[in-house]
Amino acid sequence: MSFFNQNRKDTVAAGDVIIVYIDFTTMLAVHVDLSAGKTAIHTKYGAIPFQSIIGHRYGTKFRCKNGYVQLLQPTPELWTKTMPFRTQILYLPDISMILMQLDLKPGSVVGESGTGSGSLSHAIARTVAPHGHLFTFDYHELRVLQFQKEINSHGLASVVTAQHSDVYKDGYGTLDGVLDAILLDLPCPWFAVPHAKKALKKSGGRLGSFSPCIEQVQRTCKELKAHGFKDIVTLECLMRPLEVKTLTMNCWIPTQAEANTDERRDNKLKTPFSQVSFPTAIVPWEVPGHSGFLTFASFYS
Amino acid sequence: MDADTFDANIIKDSDRVIFQRKDWSKDGIVGHGKSLVISKLKTKTDDIVGLAYGTLVEWNKHAGKFERVEEGELEDDDFTADVEDGETGGDNRNLVDNSTAQSLTTGEITAMKAQGVKGKEIIDSLVQNSLTFETRQEYAKEKYIQKKKDKHVFRFRILRPTLRLVCEVYGCGKPQRINYLRLDTLAIMLSNSNIHAGSNVMVVDGVQGLLLAAAMERMGGRGKIVHVHPGPQPIIPAYEVFGFPEEWTRSIYHLSIDNLEVISPTVEILQNGVEPLEISEPPVKRRKLNDAQQESARFIKNHLMDSLMIASKHHPKTILLFLLPFLGLSRNFVVHSSFREPLVETFQAVRSSGRAVRVCLNETWLRLYQVLPSRTHPENNMSGSGGYLLSGTTVEKDSSFSDGASNETARNFD
Numbered sequence: 001m002s003f004f005n006q007n008r009k010d011t012v013a014a015g016d017v018i019i020v021y022i023d024f025t026t027m028l029a030v031h032v033d034l035s036a037g038k039t040a041i042h043t044k045y046g047a048i049p050f051q052s053i054i055g056h057r058y059g060t061k062f063r064c065k066n067g068y069v070q071l072l073q074p075t076p077e078l079w080t081k082t083m084p085f086r087t088q089i090l091y092l093p094d095i096s097m098i099l100m101q102l103d104l105k106p107g108s109v110v111g112e113s114g115t116g117s118g119s120l121s122h123a124i125a126r127t128v129a130p131h132g133h134l135f136t137f138d139y140h141e142l143r144v145l146q147f148q149k150e151i152n153s154h155g156l157a158s159v160v161t162a163q164h165s166d167v168y169k170d171g172y173g174t175l176d177g178v179l180d181a182i183l184l185d186l187p188c189p190w191f192a193v194p195h196a197k198k199a200l201k202k203s204g205g206r207l208g209s210f211s212p213c214i215e216q217v218q219r220t221c222k223e224l225k226a227h228g229f230k231d232i233v234t235l236e237c238l239m240r241p242l243e244v245k246t247l248t249m250n251c252w253i254p255t256q257a258e259a260n261t262d263e264r265r266d267n268k269l270k271t272p273f274s275q276v277s278f279p280t281a282i283v284p285w286e287v288p289g290h291s292g293f294l295t296f297a298s299f300y301s
Numbered sequence: 302m303d304a305d306t307f308d309a310n311i312i313k314d315s316d317r318v319i320f321q322r323k324d325w326s327k328d329g330i331v332g333h334g335k336s337l338v339i340s341k342l343k344t345k346t347d348d349i350v351g352l353a354y355g356t357l358v359e360w361n362k363h364a365g366k367f368e369r370v371e372e373g374e375l376e377d378d379d380f381t382a383d384v385e386d387g388e389t390g391g392d393n394r395n396l397v398d399n400s401t402a403q404s405l406t407t408g409e410i411t412a413m414k415a416q417g418v419k420g421k422e423i424i425d426s427l428v429q430n431s432l433t434f435e436t437r438q439e440y441a442k443e444k445y446i447q448k449k450k451d452k453h454v455f456r457f458r459i460l461r462p463t464l465r466l467v468c469e470v471y472g473c474g475k476p477q478r479i480n481y482l483r484l485d486t487l488a489i490m491l492s493n494s495n496i497h498a499g500s501n502v503m504v505v506d507g508v509q510g511l512l513l514a515a516a517m518e519r520m521g522g523r524g525k526i527v528h529v530h531p532g533p534q535p536i537i538p539a540y541e542v543f544g545f546p547e548e549w550t551r552s553i554y555h556l557s558i559d560n561l562e563v564i565s566p567t568v569e570i571l572q573n574g575v576e577p578l579e580i581s582e583p584p585v586k587r588r589k590l591n592d593a594q595q596e597s598a599r600f601i602k603n604h605l606m607d608s609l610m611i612a613s614k615h616h617p618k619t620i621l622l623f624l625l626p627f628l629g630l631s632r633n634f635v636v637h638s639s640f641r642e643p644l645v646e647t648f649q650a651v652r653s654s655g656r657a658v659r660v661c662l663n664e665t666w667l668r669l670y671q672v673l674p675s676r677t678h679p680e681n682n683m684s685g686s687g688g689y690l691l692s693g694t695t696v697e698k699d700s701s702f703s704d705g706a707s708n709e710t711a712r713n714f715d
Contacts, residue, residue, distance in 0.1 A: 059697055237665070
């Protein structure tokens with residue numbers, strides 16, 4: 001099992017983390033850990049004993065008592081959708097934008113604070129592997145311990161180091177002038193800016209900050225400017241889900257246009273309507289409108 | 302360029318670099334005898350070689366060369382006014398727009414530039430010679446300086462190309478060439494397709510090689526990329542901007558979309574100079590290809606892909622349905638189009654094929670903000686659309702989804 005294509009096996013093995021796809025709205029992340037007390041996955045289609053899925057091929061149907069599910073390989077995106085919530089998490093559009101704006105690629109060395117639920121951490125780890133590294137910090141000790149367990153069971157231990165530390169106070173510890181990029185997801189990111197500057201490579205680097213409120217953004221931008229960061233950009237990005245449907249509408253046919261209105265009257269064809277079907281993409285009545293503001297900046301030597 | 306020096310921090314002769322200004326960037330090659338036209342100015346780039354990436358330079362017309370400028374001197378984001386709410390200095394009650402406020406003439410400015418007077422000094426003179434400058438609001442003063450700067454100072458930051466910067470180059474000048482594929486949309490494509498080092502990736506790239514470059518940057522030369530391109534030859538200017546190491550480029554298999562059908566199991570690729578065996582059951586079509594294309598086709602026939610990204614001017618439906626079986630199971634695909642209708646059609650076809658779950662259609666949305674003390678608001682102009690994305694995860698073909706059958710429900714809409 002692995003989040004990395006190179007290490008993937010085609011079939012489920014003991015110790016794997018798998019994604020059980022039940023239907024369009026329901027997915028579960030399951031650690032197939034035979035040594036733990038849990039022995040089965042419970043779905044609306046019935047129980048799936050761990051033993052029965054060992055050796056099952058990923059991406060093929062697994063028959064339950066009352067239906068079937070799909071067993072999928074984990075990806076950071078699937079993990080984000082199925083992970084156990086510990087904090088408010090970052091979602092796909094923001095995560096994607098962060099990876100792009102921080103210029104992340106294999107080999108990048110990245111700092112993240114705080115770790116939170118580790119939703120973004122997975123995506124960063126996937127992108128900087130195999131020879132890059134993510135150092136992630138959180139001031140909440142339990143979150144760090146939980147995430148450290150996940151790093152191990154998800155095969156990310158060689159790429160990620162999670163530490164319990166207060167970045168406001170202690171900064172990035174011994175990381176001095178070594179990071180290519182830093183992401184701040186903190187209630188008061190401006191307190192971390194001087195530390196971030198110190199931890200970034202002396203030859204330059206990128207910084208990103210995620211904040212739900214504009215007041216946080218204003219203070220952060222001011223602090224970034226004061227510390228010599230350049231190219232400061234603030235943005236919002238969202239994804240609007242579209243619902244694909246084939247709709248049918250009644251179409252009124254004007255009687256004048258009919259070639260033979262007499263015949264129409266004689267045959268008592270009273271309703272001048274026909275039905276028209278068309279495929280379309282509907283924007284739901286309510287869609288996500290705000291997740292947070294993303295601020296990015298460069299530091300040049 | 303080789304892999305060892307790809308990340309070096311000093312600009313070398315013949316490097317591809319990005320010239321960045323506020324809201325505007327361009328790529329170019331720097332080095333001896335290399336000239337570059339920027340904003341109607343023909344510049345010589347010799348003096349950029351040897352500087353560190355990230356350096357600010359200004360074109361000195363008099364000396365005919367780029368000169369290094371110190372950080373902090375008349376910077377683009379050097380907004381100094383930090384006024385309390387409501388106290389904004391002067392106002393515009395006495396401002397009359399009669400073009401007499403500036404006593405410096407165009408001729409005089411041109412003469413200053415020809416003498417090699419620095420940008421900062423020109424702006425200072427303009428400010429001194431403006432009768433109305435001191436009566437303006439603090440904000441308006443900054444705006445005035447910014448406008449004059451845009452016009453009179455040719456200052457750039459020299460940066461190493463990254464996906465973000467190359468997207469900006471295309472976005473600010475020629476978005477039509479990359480099918481209006483916006484930065485955030487491309488970012489989401491890279492996440493949704495789960496591209497990373499060590500993967501086998503297929504890209505159908507009708508966007509000047511930008512998709513190919515995106516995949517390469519995220520893979521760092523580790524893994525293989527199948528590049529399906531329109532036309533007989535790959536034309537990939539956006540890829541070339543990056544100056545990726547030669548050994549990375551060797552991990553790409555180019556295949557023309559005209560030859561795409563040869564990867565089908567029912568087509569046999571003929572080796573040059575080898576006569577085909579007479580009997581084959583069932584009968585197969587035979588195609589002749591040049592060596593490189595043959596190699597690409599063979600690679601696809603022998604390897605399952607981990608990711609598929611499509612951003613092309615072609616209608617995506619037939620391409621996606623044809624390529625889905627070449628992806629492994631539980632792998633991800635994503636298709637971009639700047640139009641909604643082809644993706645609606647493709648969505649329905651993919652759902653009906655029973656080869657994918659988590660099939661989603663999304664539109665992307667991006668908005669930029671001006672953040673200044675007491676003056677924070679969304680930018681006055683924003684991108685109208687970054688296009689549409691169709692994404693999904695492959696599963697074994699579900700035979701209960703026979704072609705044409707679909708579990709969509711028709712809904713009355715009256």
